[in-house]
Amino acid sequence: MYYERSIAPVIQKINETFPVLIVTGPRQVGKTTLLTHLAGRERKIVSLDNPTIRAFAKSDPELFLQRYAPPVLIDEVQYAPELFDYIKVYVDREKQCGDFWLTGSQTFRMMKRVTESLAGRAGIVRMEGLSNSEINGNHFPAFTVDIPALMDRMTAAPQMSISEIFTRIYKGSMPRLYENEQVDRAQYYESYLETYISRDIKDLSQVGDETTFLNFMAVVAARTATNVNYEALASEVGVSAPTAKQWLSILVSSGIVALIQPYSNNALKRVIKAPRMYFLDTGLCAHLTRWTSAETLERGAMDGAFFETWVVSEIYKSYLNQGKSQPPLYFYRDSNKKEIDLIIYQDGVVSPIEIKKNSAPKDATKNFSVLNPIEKEPDADSISAGAAHLKTKIGIGAVICMPPDLIPVDQKNWYVPAWLI
Numbered sequence: 001m002y003y004e005r006s007i008a009p010v011i012q013k014i015n016e017t018f019p020v021l022i023v024t025g026p027r028q029v030g031k032t033t034l035l036t037h038l039a040g041r042e043r044k045i046v047s048l049d050n051p052t053i054r055a056f057a058k059s060d061p062e063l064f065l066q067r068y069a070p071p072v073l074i075d076e077v078q079y080a081p082e083l084f085d086y087i088k089v090y091v092d093r094e095k096q097c098g099d100f101w102l103t104g105s106q107t108f109r110m111m112k113r114v115t116e117s118l119a120g121r122a123g124i125v126r127m128e129g130l131s132n133s134e135i136n137g138n139h140f141p142a143f144t145v146d147i148p149a150l151m152d153r154m155t156a157a158p159q160m161s162i163s164e165i166f167t168r169i170y171k172g173s174m175p176r177l178y179e180n181e182q183v184d185r186a187q188y189y190e191s192y193l194e195t196y197i198s199r200d201i202k203d204l205s206q207v208g209d210e211t212t213f214l215n216f217m218a219v220v221a222a223r224t225a226t227n228v229n230y231e232a233l234a235s236e237v238g239v240s241a242p243t244a245k246q247w248l249s250i251l252v253s254s255g256i257v258a259l260i261q262p263y264s265n266n267a268l269k270r271v272i273k274a275p276r277m278y279f280l281d282t283g284l285c286a287h288l289t290r291w292t293s294a295e296t297l298e299r300g301a302m303d304g305a306f307f308e309t310w311v312v313s314e315i316y317k318s319y320l321n322q323g324k325s326q327p328p329l330y331f332y333r334d335s336n337k338k339e340i341d342l343i344i345y346q347d348g349v350v351s352p353i354e355i356k357k358n359s360a361p362k363d364a365t366k367n368f369s370v371l372n373p374i375e376k377e378p379d380a381d382s383i384s385a386g387a388a389h390l391k392t393k394i395g396i397g398a399v400i401c402m403p404p405d406l407i408p409v410d411q412k413n414w415y416v417p418a419w420l421i
Helices: 008-017 031-038 051-059 061-067 083-094 107-117 147-153 162-171 175-179 185-201 210-222 230-237 241-253 282-288 294-299 303-320 366-375 380-384
Strands: 020-024 044-047 072-075 100-104 122-126 257-262 276-279 329-333 339-346 349-355 397-401 413-417
Touching: 008 020, 008 031, 008 122, 020 031, 020 107, 031 072, 031 100, 051 061, 061 083, 083 100, 083 107, 162 282, 162 294, 162 303, 175 185, 185 210, 185 282, 210 230, 210 241, 210 276, 210 282, 230 241, 241 257, 257 303, 276 282, 276 303, 282 303, 294 303, 303 329, 303 339, 303 349, 329 366, 339 366, 349 366
Parallel strands: 020 100, 020 122, 044 072, 072 100, 257 329, 349 397, 397 413
Antiparallel strands: 257 276, 329 339, 339 349
16 A cells, blocks of 8 residues: 655655755655656665666766666665765766756765765755655645644544554554554564664764664654753763764664754743754654553553653654754753743744643643743843843644644633644
C-alpha cells in the first residue's frame, strides 16, 4: 500500500525551479519510494547502495553521468561525493530545471559537499516518516492555532481515543510498518538500528565505539521531551560532555532527534537557554527505551513525555511537509521553573501551546501570562539600558489534549484535540 505524501507538491515545485532537487532525511522514511512514484518514465533511477554501481560512480564520475544522463534520480548519493563537482559542471552548462534528483540519509556528510558544490543550484527538502494525517489520508497545511481552520479539519480528521493514539505512538511513523502489517515491529527497529549504526555511523571519526553510541541513543530516548544537559548525558553514558554534544548533533543531523530552541525576547527575564530535545519517531524512541506494548507505555512513567513527543513531532513534521526546513517552533522555561511546552512564532505573533494527556486539564494556561511583557512598549529606562525589544503580539493559545471537540478555555485559549494536529 502506498501512502500519498503531503510534501509531494513542494517537491514538484522545486523540480520546476531548480536544476537539482535534494531530499534528505533518516533511513526508510520513504524518500526513494516517493521520488520513484513521482518520477516520469524518462527519468533514470540508480542507487549507490549497490556496491558495483557505487564503485563506478566513485572511480569515473564523468562516465557515470554519461551512462545515467539526466533526468536522473540518484539514491544515497553521499556514497559517491566525487559526483558533486561533475553535477555542478553539468547543471551550469545545461541550465535545465529538474535534471537531478538526489537522496541521502547521511545528511551530516552530504550537506558539506552540497554547500561547497551546489550552492544556489539545489532546492533542499527535509523529509521524515509518515504523519498522523498522512496515515489517515489527509493533507493538512502546517499546524497553527487558527480556530476556523481547525474547525474545518474536524470534518476530515477521524476522532481517536487515547488508546488509539498510544497505539500509533508505539508503532511509530515508518512507512514499512503501515504498508505491510505483517512486519514485526521489534525486529524492524532492531534491523533499523543495526543498519543506521553500520552504514551511517561506523565510518564517522567522532564515533569510536558503536556500542557506546547505541547506549547514548537509548539515554537520549529516555530523556525525550526534556531540556538538553550535556553533562548529565555524558555522565550516564561514560563519555565527555563535548563528545555527548557531538553525538547529539549527529542524531539531529540524521533527522532522528529535533532540538527545539527556547523562545527569547529582551522583555523576558531569566529564560533558560538550553534547547529541548525530541525524538521524531516515537516508535524508535519506545524501542530504545524497551517498552513492550502500547498499553504498558500508556500506563507507564513516560506516558506524558511520549504524548508530548508525539504532539511536537507531528507539528514539526507538518512544517517540514510544507518545505519549511526550520519550523518556527520554540518553548519557554525560566529560572522560576515556569514552562510553556511549545510556542509557534510567526509573522510577529506568538501562539503558546500546552500539551497534556488529560481530556480537559485545569490551569493548563496559567503560565501563558509570563509572555505578557512582550506586548508592552519598552519604557525609556529600558531603551537606554539597551533592553529595547520588538513588540510582539500574543495570539490565540491552545491546550492540546484529549477533549471530544474544539472547546474554548476562555476568550484567548482553546482545548484542541490531539488527533486534529
